[in-house]
Amino acid sequence: MKKVICYVNQFFGGIGGEDKADQEPYIVEGVVGPTMAINAALKDAEVTHTVVCGDNFMGSNTEEALSRILGFLEGKEMDLFIAGPAFQAGRYGVACGNVCKAVKEKFGVPVLTSMNGENPGADMFKKDVIIFKGGTGAVKMRQDVKVLTNFANRLLAGEPNRGCEAEGYFERGCRHELFLEDIRENTAAYRGVQMLKKKMAGEPYQTELIIPEKDLVPIAAPVELKDAVVALVTTSGCVPVENPDRIQSASATRWGRYSIKDMDRLEAGVFKTIHAGYDPAAANADPNVLVPLDAVRAYEKEGKFKRLHDYFYTTVGTGTTEAEATRMAEEMIPYLREDGVNAIILGST
Amino acid sequence: MKLKIGNIPVKDVVLGSQDSFENGVLTINKQAAIDYLMELDDHITSLDIVIAHPGDDTRIVPVIETIEPRCRVDGRTLFPGVTDEIVPAGDGELKALKGICVTVVGGTWGSFGDGVIDMGGEGAKHTYWSKLINVCLVGETDEEFERYEQQKMNHALRWAGHRFAEYLGKIAKGIAAEEFEEYEFEPVADRAKKNNGLPNVALVMQPQSQMEALGYNDLWYGWDMNKYLPTFVSPTEVLDGAMISGSFMPASSKWSTYEMQNFPTIKELFAEDGKSLNFVGVIMSMLNVALDQKERAAVMVRNMALNLGVDYAIVTEEGYGNPDADYVRCQVILEDAGIPVVGISNECTGRDGFSQPLVTLDSKLNALVSSGNVSELSDLPACATVIGCLEAMNRDGMSGSWGYDENLGKSARDDGSIIMEDNNWFCGDHISGFSVKTMIEF
Numbered sequence: 001m002k003k004v005i006c007y008v009n010q011f012f013g014g015i016g017g018e019d020k021a022d023q024e025p026y027i028v029e030g031v032v033g034p035t036m037a038i039n040a041a042l043k044d045a046e047v048t049h050t051v052v053c054g055d056n057f058m059g060s061n062t063e064e065a066l067s068r069i070l071g072f073l074e075g076k077e078m079d080l081f082i083a084g085p086a087f088q089a090g091r092y093g094v095a096c097g098n099v100c101k102a103v104k105e106k107f108g109v110p111v112l113t114s115m116n117g118e119n120p121g122a123d124m125f126k127k128d129v130i131i132f133k134g135g136t137g138a139v140k141m142r143q144d145v146k147v148l149t150n151f152a153n154r155l156l157a158g159e160p161n162r163g164c165e166a167e168g169y170f171e172r173g174c175r176h177e178l179f180l181e182d183i184r185e186n187t188a189a190y191r192g193v194q195m196l197k198k199k200m201a202g203e204p205y206q207t208e209l210i211i212p213e214k215d216l217v218p219i220a221a222p223v224e225l226k227d228a229v230v231a232l233v234t235t236s237g238c239v240p241v242e243n244p245d246r247i248q249s250a251s252a253t254r255w256g257r258y259s260i261k262d263m264d265r266l267e268a269g270v271f272k273t274i275h276a277g278y279d280p281a282a283a284n285a286d287p288n289v290l291v292p293l294d295a296v297r298a299y300e301k302e303g304k305f306k307r308l309h310d311y312f313y314t315t316v317g318t319g320t321t322e323a324e325a326t327r328m329a330e331e332m333i334p335y336l337r338e339d340g341v342n343a344i345i346l347g348s349t
Numbered sequence: 350m351k352l353k354i355g356n357i358p359v360k361d362v363v364l365g366s367q368d369s370f371e372n373g374v375l376t377i378n379k380q381a382a383i384d385y386l387m388e389l390d391d392h393i394t395s396l397d398i399v400i401a402h403p404g405d406d407t408r409i410v411p412v413i414e415t416i417e418p419r420c421r422v423d424g425r426t427l428f429p430g431v432t433d434e435i436v437p438a439g440d441g442e443l444k445a446l447k448g449i450c451v452t453v454v455g456g457t458w459g460s461f462g463d464g465v466i467d468m469g470g471e472g473a474k475h476t477y478w479s480k481l482i483n484v485c486l487v488g489e490t491d492e493e494f495e496r497y498e499q500q501k502m503n504h505a506l507r508w509a510g511h512r513f514a515e516y517l518g519k520i521a522k523g524i525a526a527e528e529f530e531e532y533e534f535e536p537v538a539d540r541a542k543k544n545n546g547l548p549n550v551a552l553v554m555q556p557q558s559q560m561e562a563l564g565y566n567d568l569w570y571g572w573d574m575n576k577y578l579p580t581f582v583s584p585t586e587v588l589d590g591a592m593i594s595g596s597f598m599p600a601s602s603k604w605s606t607y608e609m610q611n612f613p614t615i616k617e618l619f620a621e622d623g624k625s626l627n628f629v630g631v632i633m634s635m636l637n638v639a640l641d642q643k644e645r646a647a648v649m650v651r652n653m654a655l656n657l658g659v660d661y662a663i664v665t666e667e668g669y670g671n672p673d674a675d676y677v678r679c680q681v682i683l684e685d686a687g688i689p690v691v692g693i694s695n696e697c698t699g700r701d702g703f704s705q706p707l708v709t710l711d712s713k714l715n716a717l718v719s720s721g722n723v724s725e726l727s728d729l730p731a732c733a734t735v736i737g738c739l740e741a742m743n744r745d746g747m748s749g750s751w752g753y754d755e756n757l758g759k760s761a762r763d764d765g766s767i768i769m770e771d772n773n774w775f776c777g778d779h780i781s782g783f784s785v786k787t788m789i790e791f
Contacts, residue, residue: 189613189782321699
C-alpha cells in the first residue's frame with residue numbers, strides 16, 4: 001500500500017476560519033476534512049498523515065513554517081504529497097504551492113495540488129508543481145478531488161502521464177515527445193497537409209507548438225568605456241587544447257574559465273574549439289576569431305577601457321538549452337562580480 | 350513531368366551464391382557485390398554486407414546513410430551527378446524495392462552526423478528504418494585525413510551506398526511491379542487555378558548546407574548546396590534521385606537519401622493535388638549559416654513564391670538549432686507577403702522539457718507541426734548483436750552521445766546498454782514527414 005501525506009489549511013483542518021489563520025503548523029495521523037475524500041478515492045494507497053497550518057502563519061513566516069513542515073515529514077514513508085484543493089483562496093493557494101515545491105525539492109517525491117486559475121498561487125507555482133485546474137469554491141470539492149486522485153492513482157500505478165491537457169492541470173511550459181499510433185493519418189506529413197487544408201479553408205486548427213511569450217533580456221545601458229572592466233565570454237567552445245573541464249561538443253552542461261593573464265593573443269595549438277556546430281578550421285588556425293583577445297588587448301593598451309578581466313569564460317552553444325545556458329551564466333556571474341567586471345563581450349559563432 | 354514508380358515488395362533478403370529476385374526474395378551474391386563496389390573506389394579497404402530484420406535483437410551504429418534500392422527502367426543512373434553523369438531527373442519510370450533499405454554503416458569510425466538504429470525492443474519505435482529489412486553495408490576506408498575528425502565526409506562509404514542501392518535495384522529490373530505510384534507534375538504555366546478554383550500550394554524545402562567546407566552537405570545533381578541559391582524544382586525530381594543526403598547535422602534531424610526518394614510531405618501534397626489544392630512545386634532552398642545568406646535565401650523564396658502565384662506554403666527544414674533561424678525567417682517573410690504557411694520541424698526543449706523549442710520564435714508562426722524533441726533521453730538495454738561499432742558513440746563525437754558525463758556515465762556502456770539523446774537516432778525525428786511523434790505539454 002502506497003503512502004500519501006496531505007496538507008490543508010486551518011479552515012479545512014477544522015480548526016476555524018480567519019480567527020485561526022495564525023495557527024502554527026502541526027501534523028496528525030490519518031485524515032482530516034477533505035483528506036478523507038482523498039483517502040477514499042485512492043486505490044492501493046492511503047493517506048497516512050495530514051499537515052495543518054494557518055494561512056497567515058504560512059504567509060508571514062513562510063521559511064519557518066516550511067522548515068517545521070519538512071521536519072514533520074522527515075523519516076516518514078511517503079510516495080506522494082497532495083496539498084489542497086485550494087480553489088480561489090489566495091493565501092491557501094500560495095501556501096499549497098510553497099509547501100509542494102519545498103517537499104518536492106527536499107524529498108524528491110511527486111507533489112500535486114489543485115486550485116482555480118484566478119488563484120495567484122496558480123501562476124506563481126505552475127512551473128514547479130503540477131496544479132490541477134480547480135473550481136472557484138468548496139462546492140467543487142468532490143469534482144476537484146476526483147480529477148486530482150484519478151491522476152494520483154495512475155501516477156502511483158506507474159502509468160504514463162498523458163499530458164496536461166488530457167490530465168487537467170495547468171500548462172507548465174514543459175514540452176516532451178508523444179508517440180502516436182503508427183498509422184498514415186498520424187504522420188507529420190499528413191498532419192501538416194491537413195493543417196494546411198484547415199488554414200486554407202479558414203477552419204479552426206490546433207498548432208502543435210504554441211509560440212510562448214518571449215523571454216527577452218533587455219539590452220544593457222551603455223557603459224563609460226574608460227572606467228570599464230571588461231570580460232570575454234563565449235559560446236564558441238574555445239578551450240585549452242586538452243579541454244580540461246571536458247565541456248561537451250554539443251548540448252553542453254559544462255563550462256570553463258581560463259586565464260588570459262599576460263597573454264596578448266590566444267595561440268593556435270594552445271587553444272582550439274570543441275564546438276560541433278560549425279567548421280572548426282578557421283577557429284583552430286586562429287582562436288582569436290572566437291575570443292578576440294588580440295583586438296581587446298590592443299584597445300586595453302591604448303587605454304580605451306580600464307582593464308581586461310584575467311579570465312575568459314567558455315561553453316558550447318550548439319544544442320544547449322536555454323535553461324542550461326541560464327544556469328551556467330548564473331554560475332559565472334559571481335566570478336565576474338568579484339573582480340568588478342562591468343562590461344562583457346559575449347561572443348557567439 | 351511524369352514519374353512512375355513501380356513498387357516491388359520484398360519479403361526477404363538473403364545472401365547467396367548468385368544475385369536473384371524470386372518469389373519476393375532478394376538474393377545477393379555478397380562477394381560479387383563487394384568486389385563491384387571496391388573496384389569502383391580505391392579508398393574502401395574492407396566491406397561487409399549484413400542483413401538485419403525488423404524485430405531482430407540488433408543495434409546498428411554508426412549509421413551514415415539509408416537509401417532505397419531502385420533502378421531506372423531506361424537505364425539512366427539513379428543519382429545523376431553522384432553515381433554517374435548529370436542527366437535530367439524527374440520523369441520516366443523507376444522500379445523500387447519496397448520494404449528494404451541499404452544502410453551504410455561505419456565499421457569502426459563514426460562522426461557527428463551518424464546515428465543509431467535499433468531493430469527490436471523499445472528502441473525500434475524511434476526510427477522508420479526499424480520497420481524495414483536493413484541491408485547493411487559495413488565498411489572501412491583509408492580516408493586518413495578525417496579519421497579522428499568529428500565531422501567526416503564519409504565520401505567512400507556514402508558513394509558505395511548509393512552505388513549499392515542501384516546495384517540491388519538492377520537485380521529486380523526484369524521483375525514486374527505489383528503496384529505503381531504515379532506523380533504527374535503539370536507545367537505550372539499551363540494550369541491555372543481559375544480552372545478549378547483551388548489555391549496554389551508550394552513546398553519550401555530547406556536541406557542541409559551548413560558546412561562551409563565542401564563535401565559534407567546535401568547535393569543537388571551532385572552540386573554542394575552550400576554554394577547554391579533557392580531554386581524552383583519539380584517535386585518529381587526530388588523523388589527521382591536529384592538530391593542526396595549529406596554527412597552533417599545531428600542524426601535525428603537529418604533527411605537521409607531514402608527520405609528524399611520517398612519524401613512523405615511531397616507524397617501527401619500530391620495526394621491532395623487537384624482535390625483541395627494545386628501543388629505547384631517545390632522551392633528548394635538551403636540552410637547556410639551567415640545572416641546575409643539566410644536573408645538572401647528567404648527573399649528569393651518569397652519572390653519565387655509570389656511570381657509563381659503561390660497562395661499557401663509548407664516550409665520544412667533539415668535540422669534544428671542554427672537552421673531554425675532560416676525555418677522561422679522563411680515562414681515570417683511568406684506570411685508577411687500574404688502567403689500563409691504551415692511549418693514542419695522538430696523541437697529542442699531540453700531534457701527537462703522547459704527550454705525554448707526553437708532557437709528563434711515569432712508570433713506569426715501559428716501553424717506548426719512538431720515531429721519530436723532532440724533532447725529526450727533514451728536508456729536502453731544491450732542488444733544481442735551490434736552491426737558496426739558501439740564504441741563510436743563514446744569516442745567519435747556522434748551527436749547526442751558522449752564519452753563522459755558525471756551523472757550519466759558514457760553513452761555506450763561496457764555491458765552493451767546505451768544512454769543517449771534522441772539526437773542520435775538515425776533520422777529519428779523524421780522531419781521529412783514519416784514521424785508519428787508530436788510534442789505536447791506535460
